[in-house]
Amino acid sequence: MKPLDLWAHELRRAGPAALAGAPALVLLMALLAILGARLGSRESTTAFMLAGALEWVIPLITGMAAASSLGRDQAVELQLTLPVGYRSTVLRRLAVMAGWTGLCAAAGSAVLAVGGWWGLVPDAPGGPAVQLTWLAPALWLAALGLLASAAFRSTVAATTTVAFVWVIELMFPGPLQASLPSRLLYLFATTRGMVPDDWTANRVVLLCSALPLVAAAWFLLGDAERVLGGETE
Amino acid sequence: MIAALRYEFLMQIRRPVMWIVYGLAFAALVATMWPAYRTLDLGSGGGHDPKLAMVVSAKVTMSLLAIVYGCLLADRLIRDRRLGVATIMDASSANPLGRLIGKYAGVCAATAAPIALAFFGRAVVYAIAEGKAEALAWSVPVFATAILPGLAFLGALALAGPLLMPPLVFRVLFVAYWFWGNLIPADMMPTLSHTIFAATGDYVAYGLFDRGSEGGFVYGPWPDAALNFLRPVASPAVAVLWMGVMVALAAGILLLARLHAARSEH
Numbered sequence: 001m002k003p004l005d006l007w008a009h010e011l012r013r014a015g016p017a018a019l020a021g022a023p024a025l026v027l028l029m030a031l032l033a034i035l036g037a038r039l040g041s042r043e044s045t046t047a048f049m050l051a052g053a054l055e056w057v058i059p060l061i062t063g064m065a066a067a068s069s070l071g072r073d074q075a076v077e078l079q080l081t082l083p084v085g086y087r088s089t090v091l092r093r094l095a096v097m098a099g100w101t102g103l104c105a106a107a108g109s110a111v112l113a114v115g116g117w118w119g120l121v122p123d124a125p126g127g128p129a130v131q132l133t134w135l136a137p138a139l140w141l142a143a144l145g146l147l148a149s150a151a152f153r154s155t156v157a158a159t160t161t162v163a164f165v166w167v168i169e170l171m172f173p174g175p176l177q178a179s180l181p182s183r184l185l186y187l188f189a190t191t192r193g194m195v196p197d198d199w200t201a202n203r204v205v206l207l208c209s210a211l212p213l214v215a216a217a218w219f220l221l222g223d224a225e226r227v228l229g230g231e232t233e
Numbered sequence: 234m235i236a237a238l239r240y241e242f243l244m245q246i247r248r249p250v251m252w253i254v255y256g257l258a259f260a261a262l263v264a265t266m267w268p269a270y271r272t273l274d275l276g277s278g279g280g281h282d283p284k285l286a287m288v289v290s291a292k293v294t295m296s297l298l299a300i301v302y303g304c305l306l307a308d309r310l311i312r313d314r315r316l317g318v319a320t321i322m323d324a325s326s327a328n329p330l331g332r333l334i335g336k337y338a339g340v341c342a343a344t345a346a347p348i349a350l351a352f353f354g355r356a357v358v359y360a361i362a363e364g365k366a367e368a369l370a371w372s373v374p375v376f377a378t379a380i381l382p383g384l385a386f387l388g389a390l391a392l393a394g395p396l397l398m399p400p401l402v403f404r405v406l407f408v409a410y411w412f413w414g415n416l417i418p419a420d421m422m423p424t425l426s427h428t429i430f431a432a433t434g435d436y437v438a439y440g441l442f443d444r445g446s447e448g449g450f451v452y453g454p455w456p457d458a459a460l461n462f463l464r465p466v467a468s469p470a471v472a473v474l475w476m477g478v479m480v481a482l483a484a485g486i487l488l489l490a491r492l493h494a495a496r497s498e499h
Contacts, residue, residue, distance in 0.1 A: 017399040049422065057409065064404050155400075157250040160304035163408040164258045167300050171416060172265050 006084070010096045014065075018097070021061050022104035029053050029108050033115045047120035050112050052191050054134040058105045059187065060166055063141030065097040067158035070149045070227075080224050087221045090146075098142055105134045123190050123199060136206040137187040141166065143213035150220040153229065185209060234328070237335030238342075241309070245343035251305055255347040258301045266293060273359065283368035286359055287375045288438045294352050295380055295433050299387055300411050302344050306391040307404060309340045310490070330491055337487060341388035348384070352376055378441060378472070379434035382479035387432055389483040393490035419458040427455065428463035429475050430482075440472030 011019075029050055036046035069090055073079060080086055109131060111117075118124050124133060141162060149158035166187075169176065173192035177183040183198060184205040194202060221227060245251065263270055270293060273286040313319040323329065356372035359365070395403045414425040415433050425431055438444040439452035453466035465471050 015399065018401045021402060021405060045422075057405075060405055060408060064401060064408075068401050068404070152250050152253070154250045156305055156308045157254045159307075159404050160254050160301050161257070163300055163304045163404070164254075164261065164297075166408060167412060167416070168261055168265055168297065170412060171296075175265050175267075 006089075006092060007096065010089075010093050011100075013093070014097060014100075018065065019100060022058070022101045025053060025057055025061075026104050026108040026111065030111050033111055033117065044120055047112075047117040048191060050108075050117050051121045051124065051133065054105055054108050054112070055137060055188050055191050056166075056170065058101060058108075058134045059137040059141040060162075062098050062101050062138045063145040063162040063166065064159055065101070066094055066142040066145030067149050067162045068155050069093050069097070069146065070158075071153070071155040076227060080227065086224075086227060087218055090221060091218075094142065094146060098138070101138065102135070105138065106131065109134070121190065123194055123196070125199065129200070129203075132203040132207075133190045136203040140185075140187065140206045140210045140213075143210035143217070147213045147217040147220075150217040153226065234331035234335035237327070237332045238339040241336045241339030242343045245309070245340045246346060251344065252347065254305065255298070255301060255351075258298060259347075259351055262293070262297050269293075273355075281363065283359070283363070283365045284371045284375075284442060285444055286363075287356060287368055287371045288379065288442045288444050290352060290355050290359070290372075291375050291379045291434060292438060294348060294355075295383060296416060298348050298351065299383065299432065300408065302348060302384060303387045303391040303407055303411065304404065305344050306340060306388055307395055307400065307407065310336070310392045311395045311400065329494070333487060333491055333494075337388065337392060340392070341384065344388070345381075345384050348380070349376065352380065375442065378476065379437040382437075382476040383432035383434050385483045386479040386486075389486040389490075393486050393493075396490055396493055419455040419460075419464070423459040425460070425463070427458075428460060429465065429471070429478055430463065432479065434475075436467050436475040437472045439467035440469050440475075 032046060032053075033050060036049075037043070076086070079089065113130075118126075118130055124130055144165065145158055145162045148161040149155065152158055152161075169187045170192070173186070173188070176186050177194065183195065184202050186192075186194070186202060187206070189199055189202045269275055273289045275289050275292070313322065322332065353372060353376070356368050360368045391407065394407060397403075398406075413422075415431045417424055417426050419427045426433075427435060429436065435452060439450075445452060451466055454461040454464045458464075
C-alpha cells in the first residue's frame with residue numbers, strides 16, 4: 001500500500017460520525033456569532049461562549065478520539081506481523097483525527113477573528129498566538145488519552161480518564177491555579193482566568209509536557225504482548 | 234433476571250481497571266478539593282453538623298465521581314452485540330426484558346460500589362474524627378435519597394445511549410451533557426442544571442435535609458435564568474418529586490432501549 005492509501009484508509013476508518021463532530025461545532029459557533037445578539041445574548045457572553053467552544057470542546061473531541069484509538073482493531077495479531085509498525089498506524093490514526101479537528105478549530109477561530117470576538121475575550125493574546133488557545137489543550141488531552149489507552153488497555157477506562165480530567169479542570173480553576181505547577185498545566189487558561197503573565201508559559205508547558213506523554217505511550221505500544229492482551233471494546 | 238444480575242455484577246466488580254480509574258479519580262478529587270473535603274463545608278453549611286456534612290459529602294461525590302460512573306457504564310450494553318453473543322442470548326429462553334433489567338441492575342450496582350465505598354468511608358472517617366456517630370446514621374438516608382436516584386437515571390442513560398449513536402459521539406456528548414446539564418450555574422446559558430431534571434440531588438439536599446436553611450437561602454428559581462419554570466422552590470414534596478422523575482426517566486430509557494432492541498431483532 002502506498003502511504004497515501006494508508007492515510008485515506010484511516011480517514012475512512014474513522015467514519016463519518018466521528019468526523020462530523022468538529023464541523024458541527026464550527027457550524028454552531030457560526031450560528032451563535034450571527035444570531036447571538038438576536039437571541040438576547042450579551043456581546044461579552046457570546047464571545048466567552050465562542051472562545052469556550054474552541055478551548056473546551058475541541059480538546060474534548062481530540063482527547064476522546066485519542067482515548068478510543070486502540071482496541072477497535074480486529075485481528076491485531078495480524079497487524080503486528082506487517083512491515084508497517086503498529087505504533088505508526090496508531091499515530092497515523094491519531095494524526096488524521098487531530099489534523100481534521102485542528103482544521104475545523106482553525107476555521108472556528110477564523111469565525112471569531114472575522115467577527116472581532118477575540119478582542120472581547122480578556123485573556124486572549126493578539127496575533128497568531130491566539131491559536132494556542134485550542135491547540136495546546138487539544139494536543140495535551142489527546143496525548144493523555146493515548147497514554148491512558150495504552151496504559152489501561154481499555155477504551156472505556158481511557159475515555160473515563162479524559163472525561164474526568166476535563167470536568168475537574170473546568171470545575172476548579174481556583175484550586176488548580178493556586179500552585180505554580182498545576183497552574184502551568186492548567187488546560188483552560190484563556191476562558192477560566194489565569195495570572196496574566198503566565199498565559200504564554202502555560203501554553204508552552206502544555207505543549208512540551210504532551211511530548212513525554214506521547215513518548216510513554218509509544219514505549220508501551222512497542223510491547224506486542226501488551227497490545228495483544230488488551231480488552232476488545 | 235437474577236442470573237444476569239449476578240453475572241454482570243461480578244464481571245464488572247472484578248474488573249481491576251474500574252477500581253484503578255476510580256482510585257485515580259478519587260485521589261484527584263481529594264487533591265483538588267482538599268480544604269473543603271477535609272472540613273466538608275462548601276460555604277453554605279456543613280462542617281460540624283453531621284447531617285449537613287453528609288449532604289455536602291454527597292454533593293461532592295455526586296458531582297465528580299458520577300461522571301466516572303457514567304463513562305464506565307457506557308460500553309456494557311453494546312458489548313454483547315460487539316462480541317457476537319447478543320444473538321445467542323436472544324435465542325435462549327430467558328425473557329429479554331428481564332435480562333435487560335438484570336444487566337442494568339447488576340452493572341449499575343457494581344459500578345456504584347466504589348462510590349458507596351468513598352461516601353460511606355468518608356462518613357466513617359468523619360464520625361471518628363469529629364466523634365459524632367450520628368453521621369453514620371445520617372449517611373444512609375442521604376445516600377439512598379440524594380445519590381441513588383441520580384445514579385439510577387445516569388446508569389440507564391449511559392447504558393442505552395450508545396445504542397443510538399457511535400460510542401465516540403456518545404462519550405463526547407455525555408461528558409458535555411454532564412457539564413452543561415448538571416454543573417454550570419443556571420444563569421450562564423439555558424440549561425437543565427439545577428432543575429428538577431438535573432441528576433445532582435440538590436433538591437433532596439435543600440428540600441429534605443434543609444441545607445442552606447441557616448443562611449435563609451431558598452433553593453429554586455435563579456434570577457435571570459431561562460427555564461425557571463423547571464426550578465420549583467425546594468420542599469420535601471419537590472424532593473420526592475425529583476426522586477420520582479429520576480426513576481421514571483430511568484424506566485423510560487430502559488423501555489426505549491428494549492423497544493429499540495426488539496425492532497432491530499426483526
